[in-house]
Amino acid sequence: MLFSALFCCLLGWLCGALPNNLAVECDHHRACARGFCVAGKCVACAHDSHCGASLVCAAHECVQCALDDHCAGAAVCLQNRCAECRSDGDCAHGHRCSLYQCRPSEVDGGHCNSGSDCASGYCTDGRCADCADHSHCGPLLYCQRGTCRELRRARDTCYSNQQCSSNRCLHGVCTECSASHPCEPHQFCDVGTCREPADAGAICLVSLQCKSKICRKRRCAECLHHDDCGEGQFCDDGKCQEKRKPLSSCYTRTQCLSNICKDNRFCVDCLTAWDCPESHYCNQNSCKARGLFGYSCHEDDHCQSHKCGDKNTCVLCTQHRDCERGWYCTAEGTCRELKDLRESCDSNDSCRSGLCGRSGACANCLVNSDCRRFQRCDNGVCGQRRL
Known part of the structure; x- marks a missing residue:
């Protein structure tokens, strides 16, 4: 009837x-x-x-x-x-x-x-x-x-x-x-x-009989599409459900807060670093913040500097060309300004002259023959020969 x-x-x-x-x-x-x-x-x-x-x-x-x-x-x-x-x-x-x-x-x-x-x-x-x-x-x-x-x-x-x-x-x-x-x-x-229009679950023939304006399979429903639900929800068989957290079961990405359903089995934060916010990387399907100088790392992408040093810690440089002109990369992975003659040094690379003398100071000579004519090598620095 x-x-x-x-x-x-x-x-x-x-x-x-x-x-x-x-x-x-x-x-x-x-x-x-x-x-x-x-x-x-x-x-x-x-x-x-x-x-x-x-x-x-x-x-x-x-x-x-x-x-x-x-x-x-x-x-x-x-x-x-x-x-x-x-x-x-x-x-x-x-x-x-x-x-x-x-x-x-x-x-x-x-x-x-x-x-x-x-x-x-x-x-x-x-x-x-x-x-x-x-x-x-x-x-x-x-x-x-x-x-x-x-x-x-x-x-x-x-x-x-x-x-x-x-x-x-x-x-x-x-x-x-x-x-x-x-x-x-x-x-x-x-x-x-x-x-009066009916609540979700009531029998209907047309959408106007429902408060939601949605009649699905002769029943008033909350939704037909995901867009019918509020923020942070998805439509599941006519009902609006809360989106699921990482490691929750899923069969489509729209069920996950991250919009990523791995292998159509469970929700994850990420599959690659592109799925994470800026200054984060993807580690075992979870987004992690990139480390500052000295933080432990295994890949360059784990560091904000995008450089993971030999000791598996985040550094600012791994080679001299990583630094600005006139600077060099230290063994600790930081950039320092090149040193002038007679300033203390620990390697040739740390001196503007390209030579760290025997005394541990930047030099431009080791012997007299390294200097020009009428000059001699005096404590690693070429100077005028005394008469």
């Missing part, structure tokens, strides 16, 4: 134009297009002051009454409308409660020429009647052939709008909604009846 009704709705029979926004959400930063925000939902009212004169707020709707005290005089509250009575005890002596109105105990239906001949005051077709038109009946009633009758509910048969509590009779049936009378923005029209 439910499938048939919903199939008819899909064909457009008795269905109204369905609203685009099923779940109107609101908060301190996003106000309602109309009404007031209560618990994240837009409603007609939150308290009586939101309603017009002579109306009260009940179940977040502005109505005529919610309690008898809301009605004037001795009137009573029936289905949020004020009426004269709900039983004979509410009427004065000599009167009875008929269709929520107090009437003289005399039975209508006798012959009459005018309304003055009848206790009800209405004469229709020569007979005393309860009413002559709908305005003569109380709330939730309509006039049919001189008799006040209860208004009909959604899906009851009808032949005029006045017979329906919704004031909408379409194709012989009372409806809450139609193409020209859509439901509230947060509702959808189901064969003439306004309904």
Whole structure:
């Protein structure tokens, strides 16, 4: 039965134009297009002051009454409308409660020429009647052939709008909604009846029946694609799941926080250094920070300098050309400025002259023959020969 009704709705029979926004959400930063925000939902009212004169707020709707005290005089509250009575005890002596109105105990239906001949005051077709038109009946009633009758509910048969509590009779049936009378923005029209969209897991035929606007395999779902889920989540069989940490099982990369599923078996941080943040390297599928000078290493990529020395520690240089011009690479892997003549040295490479003398100072000669004519070698430095 439910499938048939919903199939008819899909064909457009008795269905109204369905609203685009099923779940109107609101908060301190996003106000309602109309009404007031209560618990994240837009409603007609939150308290009586939101309603017009002579109306009260009940179940977040502005109505005529919610309690008898809301009605004037001795009137009573029936289905949020004020009426004269709900039983004979509410009427004065000599009167009875008929269709929520107090009437003289005399039975209508006798012959009459005018309304003055009848206790009800209405004469229709020569007979005393309860009413002559709908305005003569109380709330939730309509006039049919001189008799006040209860208004009909959604899906009851009808032949005029006045017979329906919704004031909408379409194709012989009372409806809450139609193409020209859509439901509230947060509702959808189901064969003439306004309904609330369902949560994930409920049965559905079309997406508008779901709060998520997603109907999958005849069930309301949270998602169809990963983009339907929030940040740090993925879509798994219609449900949004949190992305998984390294070493968690996986069968696709979208399940992993790193977006890397190794061998379609488990999540990892990285496969190569390109998968890691800047200044990090990939070590056994985990991203590690590159080391500073002196940190242990096994490859150049493990160091911020991209140079791993002979002693498996990070260095600034491994050869002289790693340093700026006029500098040399020390045995410890640091760059130092080349030394001038007579400055202490430990290798030829540390001297600007390219020669570290026997005395442990930078020199430009070892013997006289290393100097020019008329010069001699004096403590590793060429000077003028003395006369």
